[in-house]
Amino acid sequence: MATNLQTSSEPSLASIVSGIIGDFQELIKQQMDLFKTEVSEELRKTREALATLVIGLIVLFLGAALLSVMLVHLLGWLLPNMPLWVCYLLVGGGISAVGGILTGVAWKQFQSFHAVPEQSVEALKENLEWKTKPN
Secondary structure (H helix, E strand, O other), rough: OOOOOOOOOOOOOHHHHHHHHHHHHHHHHHHHHHHHHHHHHHHHHHHHHHHHHHHHHHHHHHHHHHHHHHHHHHHHHOOOOOOOOHHHHHHHHHHHHHHHHHHHHHHHHHHHHHHHOOOHHHHHHHHHHHHHHHO
């Protein structure tokens, strides 16, 4: 009876390829989880900052409105011959000019803002590229 069975301790090619594919799938899953975590963390921080910003802007707006009326009446008191509407025009025009400049600066800042974490996206792209076009 021939019992010449060869048992090799080396894994077969199929098991190696299967292991590589499994590892790759696990890597993609981990990167997707990291990406989701990063995005949700950034959204949470953005919501918190936005809530504080809105409250601050409301308070700032009320203060600015009161100060604007005060400036108009101060200007009318300092220059009694000037009609009140001209005082409102001067104060409103000055505030509008400052607001326009600040809005332009803010717009440029928002254009440079990236909501998606670039490093995670690049790593994910590289891994997907590797899977679709292995060397």
